[in-house]
Amino acid sequence: MTLHALNAAARAAGLYRGQSHADACAILPALVSAPAEPERDLVMLKRLALWAERFSPSVAVDARVAGHEGLLLDMTGGAHLFGGEAALLAEVRARLAAAGVPARLAIADTPAAAWALARFTASEDVIAPEGKTREAIAGLPVEGLRLEPEALVLLKRFGLKRIGDLYGLPRASLARRFRGPEGLRVVERLDQALGVLGEALTPERPPPAYRVWSPFAEPLMDMAGVDFHLPRLARALSAQLVQAGQGARRLSLIGYRVDGRTTAIEAGLSAPSASAEHLVRLLRQKGLEHLDLGFGIDAMMLSVGKAEGVEVRQNTLSPPFAGRGQGEGASRRILPLRKDHVTRTDPSPCPLPTAWGEGSADLATLIDRLQAKLGEGAVLRPQARESWVPERGETWAPAGPEAPEAGFDLGRDRPILLLERPEEVNIPVTELPDGAPRQFTWRRVQHQVVRAEGPERLNAEWWRADPHASKPARTRDYYRLEDDQGRRYWLFREGLYAREDADRAPSWWMHGVFA
Amino acid sequence: MDLSPTLNAPCLAPDLYPEVCEPLEEVGAARPADAAAALAFALSRLAQNESGDDPRPWVMATTPVWLRERGRPFARGLAGMGAAPERLIWIRAAKEIEALWALEEALKSGAVAGGLVTAEQPAFVMTRRLDFAARAGGARGVVLRAGPALDLSAARMRWRIAAGPSAPAQFDEAAPGPARLVAELVRRRSGPPGIWELEQDDETGGFRVVPGLADHGLAETRPDRRKTAAV
Numbered sequence: 001m002t003l004h005a006l007n008a009a010a011r012a013a014g015l016y017r018g019q020s021h022a023d024a025c026a027i028l029p030a031l032v033s034a035p036a037e038p039e040r041d042l043v044m045l046k047r048l049a050l051w052a053e054r055f056s057p058s059v060a061v062d063a064r065v066a067g068h069e070g071l072l073l074d075m076t077g078g079a080h081l082f083g084g085e086a087a088l089l090a091e092v093r094a095r096l097a098a099a100g101v102p103a104r105l106a107i108a109d110t111p112a113a114a115w116a117l118a119r120f121t122a123s124e125d126v127i128a129p130e131g132k133t134r135e136a137i138a139g140l141p142v143e144g145l146r147l148e149p150e151a152l153v154l155l156k157r158f159g160l161k162r163i164g165d166l167y168g169l170p171r172a173s174l175a176r177r178f179r180g181p182e183g184l185r186v187v188e189r190l191d192q193a194l195g196v197l198g199e200a201l202t203p204e205r206p207p208p209a210y211r212v213w214s215p216f217a218e219p220l221m222d223m224a225g226v227d228f229h230l231p232r233l234a235r236a237l238s239a240q241l242v243q244a245g246q247g248a249r250r251l252s253l254i255g256y257r258v259d260g261r262t263t264a265i266e267a268g269l270s271a272p273s274a275s276a277e278h279l280v281r282l283l284r285q286k287g288l289e290h291l292d293l294g295f296g297i298d299a300m301m302l303s304v305g306k307a308e309g310v311e312v313r314q315n316t317l318s319p320p321f322a323g324r325g326q327g328e329g330a331s332r333r334i335l336p337l338r339k340d341h342v343t344r345t346d347p348s349p350c351p352l353p354t355a356w357g358e359g360s361a362d363l364a365t366l367i368d369r370l371q372a373k374l375g376e377g378a379v380l381r382p383q384a385r386e387s388w389v390p391e392r393g394e395t396w397a398p399a400g401p402e403a404p405e406a407g408f409d410l411g412r413d414r415p416i417l418l419l420e421r422p423e424e425v426n427i428p429v430t431e432l433p434d435g436a437p438r439q440f441t442w443r444r445v446q447h448q449v450v451r452a453e454g455p456e457r458l459n460a461e462w463w464r465a466d467p468h469a470s471k472p473a474r475t476r477d478y479y480r481l482e483d484d485q486g487r488r489y490w491l492f493r494e495g496l497y498a499r500e501d502a503d504r505a506p507s508w509w510m511h512g513v514f515a
Numbered sequence: 516m517d518l519s520p521t522l523n524a525p526c527l528a529p530d531l532y533p534e535v536c537e538p539l540e541e542v543g544a545a546r547p548a549d550a551a552a553a554l555a556f557a558l559s560r561l562a563q564n565e566s567g568d569d570p571r572p573w574v575m576a577t578t579p580v581w582l583r584e585r586g587r588p589f590a591r592g593l594a595g596m597g598a599a600p601e602r603l604i605w606i607r608a609a610k611e612i613e614a615l616w617a618l619e620e621a622l623k624s625g626a627v628a629g630g631l632v633t634a635e636q637p638a639f640v641m642t643r644r645l646d647f648a649a650r651a652g653g654a655r656g657v658v659l660r661a662g663p664a665l666d667l668s669a670a671r672m673r674w675r676i677a678a679g680p681s682a683p684a685q686f687d688e689a690a691p692g693p694a695r696l697v698a699e700l701v702r703r704r705s706g707p708p709g710i711w712e713l714e715q716d717d718e719t720g721g722f723r724v725v726p727g728l729a730d731h732g733l734a735e736t737r738p739d740r741r742k743t744a745a746v
Contacts, residue, residue: 362626363572370606370617380605382590394590396605403572403601408594416558416596417551417586445548451681453690482691486680487548512589515555515596515678515694515715 004036005067008102017067045069048101049204050262053254054215054299055082055092057207065146068119072111072201079107089125095298099260109133111201112193116144116163134194138164145189151178155186166190208303210246212236219258219296223288226255226300230288231280233302238276247272247310253283255297263292267372271364271401272308278365285372364401371398384408388458390418390511413456413480415490415512422509425491433497436479440491442510447483454479455493474500480514488514532711532724533672533700536563538649539642541670542631543660545677545699550585550661552678552696554631556713557657558598559722560674561629573598574621574630576606576614581633581661597720602628615641622648622656631657636666643669665701673702682714682725693717695725 001021013028025031042063049059049071058074075088082088089105096103106117108128113136117126120140128136137144140163142155158177160166166174166186175187191197212233220226230253241247252266267282279302291297370379380396384407387393394408426441436452455477465472474495482488490513495506540560544553561573575588590600604627608614611634618632622645632645637658646669649656658668663675677697684692693715700708713722 362624366621366624366626367604369620374606374608374613374617378607378609380607382600382603382605384590390589390591399604403570405601408590408600414592414595415551415586415589416555416592418589418592419586420582451684451689451691453684453687480691482681485548485678486695487552487678488681488691488694512586512592513551514592514691515552515696 003033004038041069045071046204047261050254051099051256051260053205053262054213054256054301055088057211058201058203059205060201060203062115068115068146070115070118072114074201074203075107085127086125089127093125095258096260098258101260108136110193110195111199112146112189113137113195115146116140116193120144134167137193138162138167142166145186145193147185147189151186154178163190163193206305208252208305209307210237210240210244210248211301211303212240213299213301215299216297219298220255220300221293221296223291223293226288226291226293226297227284229300230283230302231276233300234276234279234283237302237304238274238279241274241304241307241310244307245309246304246307247274248279248304248306249308250305251279251282252303252305253288253291254301254303255291255293256299256301257294257297259295261294263294263297265290266305267368268376269364270367270371270399271361272310273364273368274310278368282368282372285369361401367399367401382408387461389461390414390458392461413453415488415514418512419510422492422511425508425510427508434477436481437491437508440481440508442489447481447485447487447489449481450484451482452479453481458492471504474504474506478511490514531707531709533703533706534563536560536655537671537704538654539646539656539658539670541642541658541660541668541673543663543673543675545663545675545697547584547661549676549678549696550581550659552694553659553674553676555596555694555715556674556676556696556698556722557631557659558593558596559713560657561631561655562597562721569628570602571626571628572602572604573628574604574606574618576608576617576621576630576632578608578611578614578633578635580635582607584661595720597716611635611637615645618656619644619648622652622654625652625654627652627654629655629657631659633659633661635661637668639667639669646670663701668702670702671704672700675699675701679712696722 003015003017003019003021003024006015006017010028010031015024015028015031021033042061045061045063049061052059052071052073056073056075056078060072060074061069062072063069079085079088082091085107089107092105093103104118104124106114106121106126106128108114108117109130110133113128113133116137117128117140120143126136141161142163142165143152144163147155155161171187178186188197192199214229214233216229220229237248247269249269249272250266251269252264254262254264256262265283265286265288267286269282273279367379376398379399381399381404382394383397383404385393385395397404423442427437427439428441429438430436431438434455436454437449439446439448441447456479458476458478460473460475462472476492476494477496478490478492480488481491490511491508492511493506493508495504497506542553542557542560544550577587588603588605590603593600593603604621606614606617608617614632615634615637618630621627621630637660642658645656645658658670675698677699679695679697681695682692684690695712695714697710698713699710702708712725714725715721716723
């Protein structure tokens with residue numbers, strides 16, 4: 001058993017990571033220890049990373065070096081929003097302290113330099129001035145370069161203890177000395193720390209395309225507050241979107257809790273929209289009560305995860321339009337210049353054809369609202385598929401505002417209701433073994449067949465035979481039957497007598513009901 | 516109590532059949548097995564006085580119980596009924612109250628031409644809401660009920676549908692012909708109730724009244740068609 005992590009008091013007593021637990025207990029008999037749970041640590045770190053998105057849209061979890069896990073925030077061009085770098089560090093520290101998270105913070109030009117400064121300096125908050133990275137990290141131990149243990153041992157043997165010791169050495173001989181991959185790493189890591197070589201951060205979540213955010217002086221404790229501030233955020237977001245000519249397809253509302261966690265609700269849109277009212281209505285529909293406010297949230301962010309270009313269409317040619325300037329939610333207005341409109345002398349409002357854009361936006365709004373409440377798989381539109389097997393001939397896809405293309409052949413001999421899966425039917429009598437049934441029993445009710453039409457033979461689609469099925473699919477013979485009550489049914493017999501799959505008797509199935 | 520209309524009941528004159536669809540109507544199946552006939556009738560009511568090129572879609576909100584018992588809408592069969600499946604939006608609600616809510620929202624939005632909902636026992640308040648929504652959105656709604664209903668409802672017309680023996684098929688005597696059903700108008704706000712026998716029209720796929728005695732229906736419409744051809 002070795003030590004995995006220590007608090008400040010234990011470190012002050014001289015314990016270190018990797019020390020055996022028995023040694024540590026000998027040095028410090030009062031040591032309180034608990035089993036290490038690296039997976040849960042990582043989960044907590046990721047949760048903290050989402051929370052840290054309040055400071056920067058791009059937050060990476062850095063867990064490459066065991067024992068030195070942390071977060072990297074890309075603050076490029078963002079520190080002034082918080083009143084400068086010193087104020088930023090103070091705010092981060094205060095908020096983390098409020099959430100009970102001890103932290104060491106550093107700001108530098110490169111991620112590698114910030115990494116080293118946060119871990120190997122005596123003071124808790126470090127800011128390396130811009131362009132002074134070289135001097136700032138010169139005094140740090142070589143561990144600050146995130147090197148492999150073998151390379152560290154070798155460096156120590158050469159007496160190279162500080163990062164600054166490496167500056168004077170010729171690069172070629174440095175690389176040559178440290179043969180193998182670790183040698184190259186020393187040069188590469190040094191270059192990364194000094195900014196000669198770029199280093200990319202991999203954010204925990206892709207940065208949102210558009211976002212607006214609003215901090216609160218006092219934490220919001222109840223839904224009424226969230227509900228009150230939501231329209232203002234939506235209007236600001238809508239303004240951004242309109243300016244860019246974009247519309248949101250995926251929207252999330254994130255609350256930043258005082259205990260260092262986040263809570264979010266998400267909503268999808270079937271068509272891109274930049275209308276503030278629509279976005280607010282959608283989130284309200286989704287249910288603001290799903291936000292878990294905990295001990296209160298001190299900031300709220302509305303972000304667009306996915307945006308698409310939106311084409312703003314004019315729906316009506318109404319008189320107020322001419323007087324109105326750039327209205328909210330309309331970035332480009334397209335005036336329909338149709339010949340009959342231009343040459344018309346009658347000043348009365350001309351009737352527009354009903355198909356002209358009317359309702360398309362309404363429909364997208366409607367579908368969004370239905371999907372937000374019922375789920376995306378609950379609002380469906382049919383799509384024709386090339387297959388003669390009835391249940392495969394159409395699929396139901398989540399609805400969008402555009403109508404699917406008409407691909408359904410007229411099926412006079414198809415039922416209007418299709419059972420979700422065929423139900424087995426008991427047939428005691430048929431005219432001929434291959435013929436239509438005279439009577440059948442379905443759902444424990446006996447039906448006398450008065451009229452029958454068929455068979456319509458639908459072969460199994462042999463090209464998509466299921467390799468896991470023990471038996472190949474069989475031919476279906478469909479019959480339209482009318483019973484003595486005047487109800488019409490669609491039955492099929494699966495399998496042909498004596499010709500197909502001799503060891504399985506053909507079976508009868510109910511598949512649909514006609515009008 | 517036998518609530519199903521019988522074929523021997525006197526049919527009213529075909530011109531008394533209400534061609535104009537009210538904002539909200541209620542269609543009930545005389546027996547559970549008549550659900551498909553009731554759905555077909557509801558679709559033909561929705562399509563009744565629709566202008567030819569209305570691009571707006573129509574919605575169908577269903578409950579899981581209804582789907583399990585009676586099956587899901589089959590697009591090719593709907594196409595045969597004259598109800599364009601490209602314009603169908605099918606809402607699979609998890610509960611009846613959600614299905615009713617979905618239809619209310621759809622009708623109110625004005626983005627749909629009409630819609631129907633499958634419901635077992637909609638409360639009077641709910642039907643009233645649907646009625647208002649349909650009026651506000653300029654749409655037509657149909658509540659499709661599983662069984663015959665005599666309770667309170669805001670629907671202006673309440674139908675009870677039973678499937679009937681089909682008309683003789685043109686080329687094959689043993690085959691089922693165009694579908695027929697018996698539609699009984701049980702309650703009506705503005706006018707007398709009645710009972711009609713309807714037959715599926717070969718051309719449009721919708722339903723029309725069988726005039727007078729059965730089997731003489733075709734002679735009534737043919738001269739009309741010739742007249743329009745001459746013009």
